[in-house]
Amino acid sequence: MTTISTPVEQAPASAGLEGRPDVNRKRMARLGWAFSAPALIIIAAVTIFPIIYSVAMSLSNVTVSGNGFSLNGFTWSNFSLVLQSPKWHYALGFTLIYTFVTVLAELVLGTLIALVLQRLTAGRGWMMALLLIPWSMITVINAMLWQYIFNGTYGVATDLFGLNNVLGTPTPAIIALMIADIWKTTPFVAIIVLAGLVMLPGDIYEAAEVDGSSGWSTFWRITVPLLRPTLALAVLFRVLQAFGLFDLPYVMTSGGPGTSTNSLAILGYNAMFKNLAFGPGAAVATTTALLVLLGCLISLRAFKVQVGSEGT
Amino acid sequence: MKGRKRHGWRRVINGVTISTFVIVVLLAAPLYWLIVSSFKTPEAMGVSPPQYFPSPVSGANYSDAFKQYDFGIYFRNSLIVSLVATALVLIFGTLAGYALARTPMRGKFTTMVTLLMISLFPAIALIAPLYLLMRQVGWLNSYQALIIPYTAFNLPFSIWILRNYMLGIPKEMEETGRIDGASPLRTIWSIILPMALPGVFTAAIFCFTACWTEFLMALTFNDVNTYKTIPVGIATFGTPTLTPYGEIFAASVVAVVPIGILVFIFRKFVVSGLTSGAVKG
Numbered sequence: 170m171t172t173i174s175t176p177v178e179q180a181p182a183s184a185g186l187e188g189r190p191d192v193n194r195k196r197m198a199r200l201g202w203a204f205s206a207p208a209l210i211i212i213a214a215v216t217i218f219p220i221i222y223s224v225a226m227s228l229s230n231v232t233v234s235g236n237g238f239s240l241n242g243f244t245w246s247n248f249s250l251v252l253q254s255p256k257w258h259y260a261l262g263f264t265l266i267y268t269f270v271t272v273l274a275e276l277v278l279g280t281l282i283a284l285v286l287q288r289l290t291a292g293r294g295w296m297m298a299l300l301l302i303p304w305s306m307i308t309v310i311n312a313m314l315w316q317y318i319f320n321g322t323y324g325v326a327t328d329l330f331g332l333n334n335v336l337g338t339p340t341p342a343i344i345a346l347m348i349a350d351i352w353k354t355t356p357f358v359a360i361i362v363l364a365g366l367v368m369l370p371g372d373i374y375e376a377a378e379v380d381g382s383s384g385w386s387t388f389w390r391i392t393v394p395l396l397r398p399t400l401a402l403a404v405l406f407r408v409l410q411a412f413g414l415f416d417l418p419y420v421m422t423s424g425g426p427g428t429s430t431n432s433l434a435i436l437g438y439n440a441m442f443k444n445l446a447f448g449p450g451a452a453v454a455t456t457t458a459l460l461v462l463l464g465c466l467i468s469l470r471a472f473k474v475q476v477g478s479e480g481t
Numbered sequence: 482m483k484g485r486k487r488h489g490w491r492r493v494i495n496g497v498t499i500s501t502f503v504i505v506v507l508l509a510a511p512l513y514w515l516i517v518s519s520f521k522t523p524e525a526m527g528v529s530p531p532q533y534f535p536s537p538v539s540g541a542n543y544s545d546a547f548k549q550y551d552f553g554i555y556f557r558n559s560l561i562v563s564l565v566a567t568a569l570v571l572i573f574g575t576l577a578g579y580a581l582a583r584t585p586m587r588g589k590f591t592t593m594v595t596l597l598m599i600s601l602f603p604a605i606a607l608i609a610p611l612y613l614l615m616r617q618v619g620w621l622n623s624y625q626a627l628i629i630p631y632t633a634f635n636l637p638f639s640i641w642i643l644r645n646y647m648l649g650i651p652k653e654m655e656e657t658g659r660i661d662g663a664s665p666l667r668t669i670w671s672i673i674l675p676m677a678l679p680g681v682f683t684a685a686i687f688c689f690t691a692c693w694t695e696f697l698m699a700l701t702f703n704d705v706n707t708y709k710t711i712p713v714g715i716a717t718f719g720t721p722t723l724t725p726y727g728e729i730f731a732a733s734v735v736a737v738v739p740i741g742i743l744v745f746i747f748r749k750f751v752v753s754g755l756t757s758g759a760v761k762g
């Protein structure tokens with residue numbers, strides 16, 4: 170506290186005036202670091218140091234004893250074990266397909282909903298509120314609800330659509346998970362797209378109408394290109410987030426039937442906390458994080474656009 | 482006259498309203514089922530074909546969720562953890578957001594991009610070292626085991642939002658304050674904060690929602706009943722062979738209502754947060 174307020178005492182003399190801009194600038198910079206320090210320290214302690222430790226763990230022989238675990242010596246064996254494991258191949262494939270299908274469906278349906286709501290004259294506020302309920306719902310509750318809906322004997326979907334033991338058969342179970350995810354997340358995409366649509370300049374549409382452009386071609390030639398930055402960022406975040414998929418399959422299908430809905434995160438979690446194989450588990454976690462990081466780096470340009478456009 | 486009437490009718494029933502109706506039904510049907518099921522008797526829960534309206538309507542699931550299962554404890558724990566973490570995020574986030582928006586500190590761009598990447602990092606990559614750390618300092622099964630990680634994970638997005646709002650505040654405003662001799666902390670408190678209030682609301686509601694719904698860390702760090710939060714509590718209701726859906730859905734309705742009210746009241750800020758950051762899903 171004192172270090173923060175010391176330079177402040179003299180600040181009024183130099184701040185508003187152009188007198189000693191260099192000294193003032195230095196002081197303000199120091200103040201900036203002092204103000205950011207608490208936040209940056211907490212973030213570093215909880216994220217950056219554990220990431221480093223996680224990498225170290227995945228490159229070590231981890232022995233688990235009654236009182237914790239210890240790292241003994243460098244090894245590649247955790248990674249070679251994971252990379253050659255059919256379970257990891259399956260989990261990677263499942264996570265990739267799941268991400269692709271859900272994000273694509275959410276994007277298409279979310280855009281359709283946004284286009285409808287844009288034309289809605291009354292009650293848009295109520296629709297927003299309705300869209301936000303699935304978004305704010307605890308994923309565990311969503312998982313329990315859809316598990317009950319798809320229950321093989323008394324589920325309402327089973328009764329309405331004449332389904333049969335959905336969650337007990339691999340492919341239908343995966344589709345059921347996707348439906349639960351799409352129901353919860355499409356509203357989020359719809360809100361983002363709607364906000365993007367509202368901000369589009371109206372005169373372009375008038376010009377298009379004058380030129381006799383049909384609704385369909387106006388959508389593809391004007392709306393989609395103008396919305397692309399909004400959409401790209403939303404999709405990027407959804408994709409990276411979907412890579413950490415855990416809650417929904419963990420509760421709704423317990424990764425089953427068998428191991429058919431084991432995502433990368435569930436595989437890593439079970440390896441570490443059910444089988445106490447911390448080395449291989451950390452290797453799964455590290456490879457997942459590396460894939461996410463790779464995605465981030467590839468799309469760094471998109472981040473730059475975002476940061477830059479805010480006027481840094 | 483007849484023609485005009487038909488015209489009015491067609492103005493109401495058109496493609497947009499029909500599509501809106503379909504959207505409402507698809508969104509609301511699962512919610513309807515959640516609420517209806519929570520009012521069924523245990524016998525009615527397992528009936529095939531299912532009852533589309535509960536008869537008799539029963540509140541037994543609600544009292545059971547609190548009496549037979551410890552939902553009251555879970556609710557209290559979620560409330561404590563989420564409120565404290567949100568308060569910490571707002572305090573530290575405001576300071577850091579101000580620093581990044583207003584001071585000439587170096588490395589601002591790098592800090593912002595690093596924060597953004599950290600907020601996207603999958604929790605699974607950190608769970609084992611954090612678990613070890615918590616165990617080492619004896620924090621497993623405690624409030625701080627969740628409050629501190631939640632604060633850290635929600636800070637990046639809040640800093641981001643708050644910084645963007647503060648960038649929009651005219652610089653002259655704080656300069657008046659500075660000429661009056663106010664300290665930077667005082668300037669933030671009495672000049673910046675009131676003007677950045679929409680950003681504060683947005684950050685608060687996102688942080689609270691994220692803490693309220695978080696599952697992986699809560700599952701790993703706090704497995705004793707007295708410290709479980711709502712998501713973990715609901716996921717571990719019942720036994721491996723029996724899932725008490727009635728009590729689960731009653732508890733779920735109770736868990737959804739406060740956040741639903743909050744989101745409804747502050748929906749303007751939620752929407753602005755979703756669109757300005759587009760970070761959280």
